[in-house]
Amino acid sequence: xxxxxxxxxxxxxxxxxxxxxxxxxxxxxxxxxxxxxxxxxxxxxxxxxxxxxxxxxxxxxxxxxxxxxxxxxxxxxxxxxxxxxxxxxxxxxxxxxxxxxxxxxxxxxxxxxxxxxxxxxxxxxxxxxxxxxxxxxxxxxxxxxxxxxxxxxxxxxxxxxxxxxxxxxxxxxxxxxxxxxxxxxxxxxxxxxxxxxxxxxxxxxxxxxxxxxxxxxxxxxxxxxxxxxxxxxxxxxxxxxxxxxxxxxxxxxxxxxxxxxxxxxxxxxxxxxxxxxxxxxxxxxxxxxxxxxxxxxxxxxxxxxxxxxxxxxxxxxxxxxxxxxxxxxxxxxxxxxxxxxxxxxxxxxxxxxxxxxxxxxxxxxxxxxxxxxxxxxxxxxxxxxxxxxxxxxxxxxxxxxxxxxxxxxxxxxxxxxxxxx
Amino acid sequence: xxxxxxxxxxxxxxxxxxxxxxxxxxxxxxxxxxxxxxxxxxxxxxxxxxxxxxxxxxxxxxxxxxxxxxxxxxxxxxxxxxxxxxxxxxxxxxxxxxxxxxxxxxxxxxxxxxxxxxxxxxxxxxxxxxxxxxxxxxxxxxxxxxxxxxxxxxxxxxxxxxxxxxxxxxxxxxxxxxxxxxxxxxxxxxxxxxxxxxxxxxxxxxxxxxxxxxxxxxxxxxxxxxxxxxxxx
Numbered sequence: 340x341x342x343x344x345x346x347x348x349x350x351x352x353x354x355x356x357x358x359x360x361x362x363x364x365x366x367x368x369x370x371x372x373x374x375x376x377x378x379x380x381x382x383x384x385x386x387x388x389x390x391x392x393x394x395x396x397x398x399x400x401x402x403x404x405x406x407x408x409x410x411x412x413x414x415x416x417x418x419x420x421x422x423x424x425x426x427x428x429x430x431x432x433x434x435x436x437x438x439x440x441x442x443x444x445x446x447x448x449x450x451x452x453x454x455x456x457x458x459x460x461x462x463x464x465x466x467x468x469x470x471x472x473x474x475x476x477x478x479x480x481x482x483x484x485x486x487x488x489x490x491x492x493x494x495x496x497x498x499x500x501x502x503x504x505x506x507x508x509x510x511x512x513x514x515x516x517x518x519x520x521x522x523x524x525x526x527x528x529x530x531x532x533x534x535x536x537x538x539x540x541x542x543x544x545x546x547x548x549x550x551x552x553x554x555x556x557x558x559x560x561x562x563x564x565x566x567x568x569x570x571x572x573x574x575x576x577x578x579x580x581x582x583x584x585x586x587x588x589x590x591x592x593x594x595x596x597x598x599x600x601x602x603x604x605x606x607x608x609x610x611x612x613x614x615x616x617x618x619x620x621x622x623x624x625x626x627x628x629x630x631x632x633x634x635x636x637x638x639x640x641x642x643x644x645x646x647x648x649x650x651x652x653x654x655x656x657x658x659x660x661x662x663x664x665x666x667x668x669x670x671x672x673x674x675x676x677x678x679x680x681x682x683x684x685x686x687x688x689x690x691x692x693x694x695x696x697x698x699x700x701x702x703x704x705x706x707x708x709x710x711x712x713x714x715x716x717x718x719x720x721x722x723x724x725x726x727x728x729x730x731x732x733x734x735x736x737x738x739x740x741x742x743x744x745x746x747x748x749x750x751x752x753x754x755x756x757x758x759x760x
Numbered sequence: 761x762x763x764x765x766x767x768x769x770x771x772x773x774x775x776x777x778x779x780x781x782x783x784x785x786x787x788x789x790x791x792x793x794x795x796x797x798x799x800x801x802x803x804x805x806x807x808x809x810x811x812x813x814x815x816x817x818x819x820x821x822x823x824x825x826x827x828x829x830x831x832x833x834x835x836x837x838x839x840x841x842x843x844x845x846x847x848x849x850x851x852x853x854x855x856x857x858x859x860x861x862x863x864x865x866x867x868x869x870x871x872x873x874x875x876x877x878x879x880x881x882x883x884x885x886x887x888x889x890x891x892x893x894x895x896x897x898x899x900x901x902x903x904x905x906x907x908x909x910x911x912x913x914x915x916x917x918x919x920x921x922x923x924x925x926x927x928x929x930x931x932x933x934x935x936x937x938x939x940x941x942x943x944x945x946x947x948x949x950x951x952x953x954x955x956x957x958x959x960x961x962x963x964x965x966x967x968x969x970x971x972x973x974x975x976x977x978x979x980x981x982x983x984x985x986x987x988x989x990x991x992x993x
Contacts, residue, residue: 578762
C-alpha cells in the first residue's frame with residue numbers, strides 16, 4: 340500500500356515539476372526585450388507618497404530630481420500621507436531649495452489626512468496631466484537611467500504599464516542578503532511571465548503607467564493594502580499588456596530583521612490572497628489567457644504547495660529522527676557513548692536514489708535560475724554571501740510557507756490587514 | 761479574448777509525465793536490485809542454517825567434541841549477518857515503489873530464518889552451555905494501531921543490543937505474518953500470544969512493555985559470567 344505521505348509527495352513533485360517545465364519552455368521561447376529609441380521624450384509625473392519617511396524622503400526626492408531625463412518633461416508630486424514625524428517639513432524645505440535653484444523643475448507638495456498609499460496616489464492623479472504616471476516609494480532610489488529605460492520600453496500602444504527591477508539597497512544583514520538573492524530571482528521570474536503577459540504586481544518603486552489608462556480604470560483602490568496588485572488585476576481585465584524593463588534598476592530598503600520581513604510578507608500575501616478571492620472569476624478563465632489559466636492559480640497553489648512541503652519535511656524529519664532521539668534518551672542524551680556503541684552499516688543499495696536524483700534535479704535548476712538572475716541584473720556574487728545563499732536556497736521558501744500559514748490562519752479568523760502606509 | 765498557446769501546456773505535461781515515468785522505471789530498477797540482494801542473502805541464510813544444524817547434530821552425537829567455541833563463532837557470524845539486514849529489509853519494503861509483493865515474501869522468508877536461528881540458539885545453549893552466556897528474546901510486535909508500546913519496546917531491545925552485542929539475540933516477529941505464515945501462527949499459539957508486545961526471554965514469557973531498568977534487572981539475573989554481567993549490571 341502506498342502511504343498518504345507518499346501520495347502527497349508525488350502530487351507535490353508533479354505540480355512543481357510541471358511548473359518548472361512550463362516556465363523553462365517559456366524561457367526557451369522568449370525573445371530579447373525590445374527597446375524603443377526615444378525621439379521625443381514624453382511627459383511623466385512621478386508621485387512619491389510618503390508616510391513617516393523623514394529619514395528617507397530627501398534622498399528619494401533628490402534621486403528623482405537627478406534622473407537622466409529632460410527636467411522640463413518631469414512633474415514631481417510628493418504627497419505626505421498625514422505623517423506623524425517631520426516628513427512634510429523636510430520635504431518642503433528640500434523642495435523650496437530645489438525651486439530656488441532650478442525654477443524650471445515642476446514640483447508639487449501635497450498633504451492629506453492619513454488615508455493610506457492608494458489615497459495619496461489618487462490625490463496626486465488629480466494634478467496629473469502628463470503622458471505617463473510613475474510611482475516611487477519614499478524609501479527607494481532609482482538608477483539615473485531607470486526612467487529613461489522604462490519609458491523606452493513602451494514599444495506599443497497596448498502596453499499599459501512597465502515595472503522596474505528592484506534591488507536591495509546596501510544589503511548588510513544576512514536577512515537583507517537573502518532578499519538580495521530573492522529580488523533577483525523574482526524579477527527574473529517576472530521577466531519570464533511578462534513574455535506571456537502574466538505579471539501580477541507592479542511594485543511601488545518606479546512602476547510607470549499610461550496616464551490615460553490609469554484614469555480610465557479610475558485609479559487605485561485600497562485593496563487590503565496591496566493596491567499594487569489589485570490595479571494589475573484591473574489592467575489585465577482590460578487585456579492591456581504589462582511588462583518589466585530589465586535595465587531599469589531601483590534600490591529599495593529591505594527589512595533587516597526576520598520579524599520585519601515576516602510582517603512585510605504577511606501583508607503582501609494576505610492582500611494577494613484577498614484580491615485573488617475578490618477577482619476569482621479571472622482564475623482558470625481562458626478569456627484572460629495564461630494570466631488566468633496559469634499565473635493566478637499558481638500564486639494560490641504555490642502557497643498551498645509551500646505549506647504542504649513544510650508539513651512533509653517536518654513529518655519526514657520527525658519520522659527519521661524519532662528512533663535516534665528515543666535511543667539517545669536511553670543513553671541519557673550522552674551522544675559520545677551513543678556514537679561509541681553505534682555501528683555504521685551502509686551499503687550502496689541503501690541510498691534512496693530516486694529521492695537523491697529528485698533533490699539534485701531541483702537543486703541544479705535552482706542554481707541555474709539564481710545564476711541566470713544574477714547575470715541578467717548584473718549582480719556580483721561574493722563568497723561572503725554564501726551563508727545567505729544557503730539560507731535562501733534551503734530555507735527561504737519554507738519561511739514563505741510559514742508566512743502563508745499565518746495568512747490562511749488570519750483569513751479564517753477574518754482578520755484585516757494592519758499595515759498602514 | 762487572448763490567445764493561449766495550449767501546445768505549451770500539453771508539451772509541458774508530456775515532458776513532466778515523461779520525467780515521472782523515468783523516475784518510476786528508476787524506482788523499479790532499484791527495487792529489482794534490492795530484491796536480488798535479499799534473495800542472495802536468503803540463500804546464504806539457508807546455507808548457514810543447514811550448516812549450523814548439521815554441526816549441532818554432530819556435536820550432540822559426540823562426533824565433534826570440544827568444538828563448541830568454533831560452533832559459537834560460526835553461529836555468531838551468521839546471526840550478525842541476519843540481524844544487520846533486519847532494519848534494511850524493513851526500510852526497503854517501506855521505500856519499495858513497485859515490487860512490494862516480492863518484499864513481503866522476503867520478509868516471510870526472513871522471519872522463518874529468524875525462527876530457525878532462534879531454534880538453533882536454544883540447542884546451542886543445551887549442547888554448549890559453557891560457551892553460551894547469551895539471552896534469546898522472541899519479540900512479538902504489531903503495528904501502532906494495536907500496540908502503542910511496541911516501538912518503545914523495540915528501542916529498549918535495540919539499546920541492549922548495542923550494549924551487549926552477541927550476548928543478546930533478538931528475534932522480532934511481526935504478528936501480521938501469522939495470517940500468512942503457519943510457523944508464526946504456531947509459535948504465537950505455543951506461547952499464547954494475544955497481546956502486544958509479548959516477549960519470550962529465554963523461556964519466560966512477559967506480556968507487557970518492559971522498560972530499560974526492568975530489562976536490565978531481568979538480563980542481570982540471567983547472565984551467568986562476570987565478564988558479561990559487568991557490561992550492564
